[in-house]
Amino acid sequence: MNINCTVDNEEVGLPKYESECASGMDLRAWKYSWPNYLKETNDFSEEGLKLYPNSRVLIKTGLHIELPPDIEAQIRPRSGLALKNGISIVNSPGTIDEDFRGNIGVVLINHGDETFIIKKGDKIAQMVFQKVEKFNLNIVDKLQDTLRGDGGFGSTSKGRA
Numbered sequence: 001m002n003i004n005c006t007v008d009n010e011e012v013g014l015p016k017y018e019s020e021c022a023s024g025m026d027l028r029a030w031k032y033s034w035p036n037y038l039k040e041t042n043d044f045s046e047e048g049l050k051l052y053p054n055s056r057v058l059i060k061t062g063l064h065i066e067l068p069p070d071i072e073a074q075i076r077p078r079s080g081l082a083l084k085n086g087i088s089i090v091n092s093p094g095t096i097d098e099d100f101r102g103n104i105g106v107v108l109i110n111h112g113d114e115t116f117i118i119k120k121g122d123k124i125a126q127m128v129f130q131k132v133e134k135f136n137l138n139i140v141d142k143l144q145d146t147l148r149g150d151g152g153f154g155s156t157s158k159g160r161a
Helices: 079-085
Strands: 004-007 025-028 031-033 049-051 056-060 063-066 071-076 087-089 094-096 105-110 116-118 123-131
Touching: 049 056, 079 087, 105 123
Parallel strands: none
Antiparallel strands: 004 063, 025 123, 031 056, 049 116, 056 105, 071 094, 071 123, 087 105
């Protein structure tokens, strides 16, 4: 299946599958914005951007996509960045709806103990395409009973060691 796209900076290039069986395309850093200054888009310096522990930043990819009907793009963390550096995505997975045409951004967070350097062109996330099913909610007087009922967090592990 083909998906139409535009890129703001061909130097960074299009995302691509890095192996024959990969599920996600790797997204690369192009520009960034700080959470309190989202209207300001910054270029990366030669030294890169310092993302301090417990800090977050919006990384822009320079990619705009035109999704077909009933398809979403999910933006997911890269497992290597998470394991080695504690870098993840705040709203994981991020969702790109089929009607969004803006610059795809990734909200990275540093859960690690050390400052992490991000440079222009670095692989920062992966994008996976998924089919979306639409549903209607129906109001009823009572829901069917189950063994779990309204048990919340941890309720399915009661009685286990």
